[in-house]
Amino acid sequence: MGELTTSKTTIRDMEVEVFVYSPSDSINADTVLALSHPIINCAIQFIGYTPVSRYVLLVYFHDKEDHSKIPCLNFWGALEHGNSSTYALPAQKELFPYLQKMIAHEFMHILAPLNLHSNKLVSTDYSIPVNQDNHLWLYEGITEWASHIMLLRNAFISLDDYLLELSAMIRRSRTFTPPYSLLKLSNSWHTAEGKKQYGNIYQLGALTATILDLRLLRLSEGTRGLREVYLDLVKKYGSKQPFDNDSFFEEFITLTYPEIQSFIHKHIMSYTPFDFVEEFKAVGIQYLPVQLEDQNTPSLGFTVEHHPQGFVVSKILSPDTSAVKVKVGDIIVQVEVDDSPLDGNTFLFKLMQAKIHSPYSLRVLREGKSLVLEGRILQNARYDVFRQEENATAEQRYLRLKWMTLSP
Ligand SMILES: [Zn+2]
Known part of the structure; x- marks a missing residue:
């Protein structure tokens, strides 16, 4: 990598070492250690003990000039090992919160798959594109x-x-779209089609765990959520003893509640959209799919970012906009509202005068191809809003407290 800086400390009884490469030492190991420290502390509190005696973080920050030197690290990404994790990302301080999220994720991999995995995962040969493991x-x-x-x-x-x-x-x-079940994703990540869906494991997979945790807390009256079940499984199996791929769902049900069987069938083995309103009610949290804002403010239902080639779609906010088939990364070349063309660079200003519900068409560039997409102007709104129920019952407040704090 080049000249590295290094730093170390002890967190509880765990030795933590950091090695950092950055162009002209713009970001050093002390900085990364300071960023990691609170995250690792949270992880140890969550796990309840230090899972390893020594942990090493290897961080490669790159800039444009480094791209030719080590092309294999010219990415954003990270990888977990039993006692260490490796990171590659651009040398930009604005990305520190993102690096903290990556560290949290990679460190938590000590639990799974490193200390909890199936017999099928152990025998996976990554050079042969077959995967029968069900537990992504x-x-x-x-x-x-x-x-x-x-x-x-x-x-x-x-x-x-x-x-x-x-x-x-x-x-x-x-x-x-169309959404894969988590089981299908687990079985087909290595295929060309499955690969396109892989990113959803970090969204749908995490949401599924969130709802599973809420269900378990509800069923156990706040005493045994997903964390407790998960840690029991890690304790039972550990790094050397894999669980049986085929019977693990049954084992999970036996360890929890019969009600979890239908959850696994509906939300892991097949895809069923969640009823977030219902699921979050137990902890006194409201979910609003749409919260309309100012009546006179029009919106496309997605956000854009300035880009050298023009405006680029950055976030799809409204489910209605999904029907327009606009995609993150589309470059907007031209917009027409009510048949009058707006220049790609000034459309945002003119859009503010458009009437809600009027039809629009977009000419976009996607992977070098030009496409025309059609939709209707929406009223400005916030989407997928969660908020705390002010008049929550004592029961809801109790479960919320259990949900958002660590039980001893
Ligand atoms: Zn991961």
Whole structure:
């Protein structure tokens, strides 16, 4: 990688070492250690003990000039190992919160798949594109859920911030169409079609774990949520003893409640959309699919970002906009509202005068191809809004407290 900086500390009884490469040492290991420290602390509190005695973070920050030097690291990404994790990302300080999320996720992989995995995963030969393991929902879905909820339960983030994260997961999950079940995703990530759906494991997978946790808390009256069941399974199996791929769902049901059987059938083995209103009611959280804002403010139902080639679609906010088939990354070349063409660069200003419900068409560039998409102007709104129920009952408040804090 080049010249590295290094830093180390002890968190509880765990030695943590950080090695960092950055162009001209613009970001050093002390900085990364300071970013990692609170995250690892939250993880240890969540797990309840230090899962390893030594943990190493290897971080490669790159800039444009480094791209030719180590092309294989010219990515955004991370990878977990038993006692370490590796990260590659651009050398930009604005990405520190993102790096913290990556560290949370990779560290939580110590639990699964490293200390909880199936016999089929152990025997997977990654050079042969076959996968019969059924439990990606656990390895990536629960890991992603845990990496966020441990921050909430240690008060590192607020409940409102956590709820915003859930909204973003719903929004991103909606862009994977037609939705695969988590089981299908687990069995087909290696195929060309399945690969396109893979990103949904971090959205739908984490949401599924979120709802499973709420169900378990409800059924156990706040005493045994997903964390407790998960940690029991990690304790039972560990790194050396795999569980049986085929009977694990049954084992999970036996360890929890008969009601979980239909949950697994509907939300893991097949795809059924969640009723977020109903699921979050138990903890006194309201879910509003749409919250209309100012009546006179028009919206396309997606956001754009400025890009050298023009405006680029950055977030799809409204489910109605999904029907327009606009995709994140589309470059907007021209917009027509009520048959009058608006220049691609000035359309945002002119759009503000458009009438709600009037038809529009978009000419976009996608992977070099030009496409025309049609829709209707929407009233400005917020989507997938979660908020705390002000008049929650004592029961709801009790379960909410159990949900958002760590039980001893
Ligand atoms: Zn992962």
